Amino acid sequence: MDERDELTGDEARALAALAGGPAPPPGLEGATVARLAADGLLGGRRRLPRLAAAAAGIALFSAGLFVGARQGAANGGAAGGREYVLFLYDAPDEASLTEAQMQTRVAEYRDWAGAVRRQGFRIRGEKLERDGGWFGPSVGGAAHPLGGFFVFSAPDDAAAEAVARSCPHLKHGGTVEVRPVAKT
Amino acid sequence: MNDHGDDDALVARFLAGRDEGSFRALYRRHSPFLYRFLARWSGSAAAAEEGVQETWIRAVRGLSGFERRSSLKTWLAGIAIRWWREEERRRVRQGPSAEDEPPAPEDPTLADERLDLERAIAALPAGYRETLLLHDVEGYTHEETARLLGVDPGTSKSQLSRARRALRGLLTGGDHGRARRTDR
Numbered sequence: 001m002d003e004r005d006e007l008t009g010d011e012a013r014a015l016a017a018l019a020g021g022p023a024p025p026p027g028l029e030g031a032t033v034a035r036l037a038a039d040g041l042l043g044g045r046r047r048l049p050r051l052a053a054a055a056a057g058i059a060l061f062s063a064g065l066f067v068g069a070r071q072g073a074a075n076g077g078a079a080g081g082r083e084y085v086l087f088l089y090d091a092p093d094e095a096s097l098t099e100a101q102m103q104t105r106v107a108e109y110r111d112w113a114g115a116v117r118r119q120g121f122r123i124r125g126e127k128l129e130r131d132g133g134w135f136g137p138s139v140g141g142a143a144h145p146l147g148g149f150f151v152f153s154a155p156d157d158a159a160a161e162a163v164a165r166s167c168p169h170l171k172h173g174g175t176v177e178v179r180p181v182a183k184t
Numbered sequence: 185m186n187d188h189g190d191d192d193a194l195v196a197r198f199l200a201g202r203d204e205g206s207f208r209a210l211y212r213r214h215s216p217f218l219y220r221f222l223a224r225w226s227g228s229a230a231a232a233e234e235g236v237q238e239t240w241i242r243a244v245r246g247l248s249g250f251e252r253r254s255s256l257k258t259w260l261a262g263i264a265i266r267w268w269r270e271e272e273r274r275r276v277r278q279g280p281s282a283e284d285e286p287p288a289p290e291d292p293t294l295a296d297e298r299l300d301l302e303r304a305i306a307a308l309p310a311g312y313r314e315t316l317l318l319h320d321v322e323g324y325t326h327e328e329t330a331r332l333l334g335v336d337p338g339t340s341k342s343q344l345s346r347a348r349r350a351l352r353g354l355l356t357g358g359d360h361g362r363a364r365r366t367d368r
Binding site: 005007011012014015016017019021022023025028029031033036037039043114117 | 202204208219229234236298302320
């Protein structure tokens with residue numbers, strides 16, 4: 001390294017001082033613990049039940065109460081719970097969106113899922129291609145084709161409905177359908 | 185007890201019972217570093233939050249296999265960097281997130297010089313910024329920086345030289361730092 005590229009004392013101190021921040025937001029610790037608990041990665045007496053973590057996420061989601069809502073739900077312990085699928089049927093304008101507009105919309109939905117995920121939920125989703133194959137007897141043409149789906153966990157039907165109602169697809173005029181995965 | 189000793193004891197305690205208290209202690213020791221590091225690498229507070237969570241999820245899953253060939257902090261940094269590389273590839277495919285906003289300054293009364301320094305670092309090409317942050321801000325050696333970035337130490341040294349020159353150029357209004365931010 002060229003000597004001229006060495007830092008002066010003042011430069012070195014100024015750069016080292018940056019190790020002081022920015023600090024993580026206060027709620028991130030609780031959200032991370034909730035996700036670990038939801039994934040079964042914490043054990044012992046203080047383990048957060050997966051469904052309680054999901055309930056905490058719902059409480060945050062609907063009421064905007066971060067740490068207090070999470071801990072209250074976690075300590076209260078939600079009972080029951082299951083996986084749900086959220087089907088997204090195309091909005092009326094969807095077929096006419098440009099590629100750039102579609103990318104913007106996909107990014108918006110991804111960010112929504114990211115926000116849900118950061119509150120301790122497990123959620124994943126996919127956008128579907130418009131063209132696919134049909135096999136077997138006709139079930140009638142869909143007025144609004146299935147455009148994508150999310151799979152997520154929630155403590156009960158009401159909580160799942162809250163997630164569904166928060167989906168940005170609704171504000172674009174699309175239809176969503178939420179259905180629990182059958183216990184087989 | 186030194187930092188490594190503290191980490192070793194906490195890791196051992198966590199692995200013995202996977203208790204939330206030990207995890208929270210580890211989280212509080214290392215998350216400030218992970219967050220500021222990811223926030224500056226990505227330029228996005230949302231990405232940093234997600235990255236911190238993902239790093240801990242992956243770390244807890246792999247903690248029993250942590251061989252202590254490096255410090256826990258370095259091991260976590262490696263996980264965070266791998267996550268960010270995956271995220272970068274995803275963003276190239278799908279576009280940036282609408283949630284992306286730079287992290288808020290931790291202290292609004294920060295001296296102008298420090299804000300200028302933060303902005304200049306953010307304006308550096310990615311490869312320069314990553315090397316400079318690891319070496320000059322976080323205090324990693326050339327060997328550690330090179331290992332974390334997956335390059336040889338000579339490359340790390342030359343990147344650092346160029347990064348410092350570019351940073352000085354930006355701070356003095358010169359041309360050195362005016363490369364595209366995504367350049368490596």
